[in-house]
Amino acid sequence: MSELRRRNLGGREGRPTTPVAVRYRSRLLRYVDGNIFAALELALERPPLLRSSPPPNAIALTVVWHGQSAGRRPNRLFLTPTGVSTSKSLFPLQRGPWCYLAVNLPHASAALIEAATRVCK
Numbered sequence: 125m126s127e128l129r130r131r132n133l134g135g136r137e138g139r140p141t142t143p144v145a146v147r148y149r150s151r152l153l154r155y156v157d158g159n160i161f162a163a164l165e166l167a168l169e170r171p172p173l174l175r176s177s178p179p180p181n182a183i184a185l186t187v188v189w190h191g192q193s194a195g196r197r198p199n200r201l202f203l204t205p206t207g208v209s210t211s212k213s214l215f216p217l218q219r220g221p222w223c224y225l226a227v228n229l230p231h232a233s234a235a236l237i238e239a240a241t242r243v244c245k
Contacts, residue, residue, distance in 0.1 A: 140165075141191030148185055148229060163221035164208060168197060172213030178202040181239035182209060183225055205243050219243060 143161045146153045153160075164187060182202035189197040202209040203225060207217040223244035226236055 138192050141189055141193040141197060143187045144190045145188040146185055147187075148183065149231070150186075151230060153225075153229075160203075160221055160225060163217060164201070164203075167208040167215040167217040170215050170217075172215050173207075175211075175213050176209070178209040179204055179206075181205065181226075181236055181243070183222065183229065183236070205239075 143164050146160065146164070164185075182204045184200070184202055186200055187197070188199070198210040200211070203222050204214075205219040205222045206214070208215045223240060226232065226240035227244070229236070232240075
């Protein structure tokens with residue numbers, strides 16, 4: 125690959141780091157393939173904002189990553205209406221992925237369902 129092309133692609137070589145499994149309360153979420161996987165991956169590529177505590181309606185997830193940077197990706201994170209929150213940072217993201225996951229979670233709490241109804245109008 126030419127040096128110019130490598131710089132235009134952000135200097136990446138090899139396969140990108142992607143999520144391969146997402147769990148909620150130790151349950152594997154099979155339906156989150158595609159859009160949610162992509163949302164998590166893209167959110168963590170953005171510059172983070174200052175850390176703040178996850179809101180009460182955050183969805184705690186455990187993520188398994190695959191790729192060259194898998195060891196540097198957070199395994200525990202929170203999907204919130206404003207982004208992906210880790211122990212150190214908030215990575216901005218529109219509310220769509222949170223809304224989708226909040227209304228499709230198995231055994232979602234009444235508070236989460238009510239928050240999704242309010243936020244995802």
